[in-house]
Amino acid sequence: MLSLIQDILLSLQFARFQQRQLGQKLYLPNSHMPQSNILGREQPSPPHSIEGISMSSSAKTWMDSLSTALAPAIWGSTYIVTTQLLPPDRPFTAALIRTLPAGLLLILFSRVLPPKAMWGRLLILSALNIGAFQALLFIAAYRLPGGLAAVVGATQPLMIMGLVWILERRQAARLALWASLFGILGMAALLLAPGAKWDSIGMAAALSGAICMALGTYLARQWKSQIPLLAFTGWQLLLGGLLLLPVALIFDAPLPVLNTTQILGYAYLSIVGALIAYVLWFRGIARLSPVAASSLGLLSPITAVALGWILLGQNMTPLSMAGFITVLASVLAVQWSALRPPMTLSPFPTKKSPA
Secondary structure, eight states: OHHHHHHHHHHHHTHHHHHHHTOSOOBOTTSOOBOBOTTSOBOOOOTTOOHHHHHHHHHHHHHHHHHHHHHHHHHHTHHHHHHHHSOSSOHHHHHHHHHHHHHHHHHHHHOOOOOGGGHHHHHHHHIIIIIHHHHHHHHHHHHSOHHHHHHHHTTHHHHHHHHHHHHHOOOOOHHHHHHHHHHHHHHHHHHOOTTOOOOHHHHHHHHHHHHHHHHHHHHHHHSOOSSOHHHHHHHHHHHHHHHHHHHHHHHSOOOOOOOHHHHHHHHHHHIIIIIIHHHHHHHHHHHSOHHHHHHGGGHHHHHHHHHHHHHSOOOOOHHHHHHHHHHHHHHHHHHHHTTSOOOOOOSSOOOOOOO
16 A cells, blocks of 8 residues: 555656656657647647648547547436436445446456556546545535536636646646636536535535546546556446445445336446446547546536436526536637647846847
8 A cells, every 4th residue: 555655646746757758749659640738738849740730630639529528428418317217315326337337348348457567556546536436426416406516526627737737837728727717607607506505515525526536537647558448447437336336335225126217227327328438538538638628527517407408398597508608618718728839938038139
C-alpha cells in the first residue's frame, strides 16, 4: 500500500516534467495529425506543416468529441429508465447490475489479463471512476434535489483545471475557464429550483463524487494503459462492480421477481449504459484533454431534461430553456478551445535599442 501511494505521488509530482517532454508537437502513428495537450489546446504547428494536415486534425478532434459525447448522453437516459422501468428504492443494486455484467462481458471478449505492475493503478481508477463515484452519486441523488446535485457535478471541468494548474503549473485557456463557469450558471438556471434543500451529507457526497470523477479522468489520461481499450474498460467495470457488491447487499432490499420490462431496463443500463458508454468514454479520455472530456459530462443532465420534456411531458420555462442553451454553448466553447493554439506572452516589455 505504501509503495502504491508513493507511485501516485510520484506520478502527480512529475506530471509537469512529463508534459514538458511531450510538449512538442506529437503525431499519431503512420500519420501527421497532432494531438491535443493536457489542457485541451493544440501545440503550435511546426514550420513544415501544411494547412490540409491541420484541418484533418481539427476534424478528427471534433469527431472524437462527438463520439465521446455519446457516453454522457446515454448516461442522461439513466434517470428515465430507472424511474419508469426499474423496481424503486434500489440504487446500489441498479449500479451493481449496470457495471458487473458489462465488465464480465468485455473481459471474456478481450481475454486480456493486465500485467502485475498495472493492478494497483487499475484498482484506483476502478474505485474513482466506477465504484466510489457510483455510490456517491446515488447518495447525493437520494439526499439532494436533482438540480442541486447536477450543479455540483458541473464543477468537474473547473476541478480538472485546478489539478492541471496545481500539479503542472499550466494555466487553462481563458475561453475554457469562462465557458466552464457559464456552464455552471446555465445548469443552475436549467435545474436548480428556488428553495432547494442543502443537505450537508448530500452536498458532501456530491462534491466527493465530482472530485472522484475529476481525479479519475485526470489519472486515466496520465497513466497510459498497457492493455487494449476493451480490456481496460472491462476490468474497471468489473472491479468497480465488485466494490459496489457489499454496498448493495447491505443497504438495498432484495430484488423482487422481475417482469419483462424490468429485465429490459436492467439490460439497457448494462449493455448500453455501461458497456458501450464507458468504452466510448475511456476512448475519449485517451484522445481528448481531460478538461474537454469532463465538460462533455454536462450533456448528461441536459439529456435527462430533454427526454423528460419529450417523453414525459415535463414543462420547460423560458429560464430553463435559456439555461439549456447556455450549457450547450459552454460545452461547444470548451471543445473549440481545444483547437486553439496557446498564446505566448512576453513577461517583460522589450526595449528598443537606441538608434
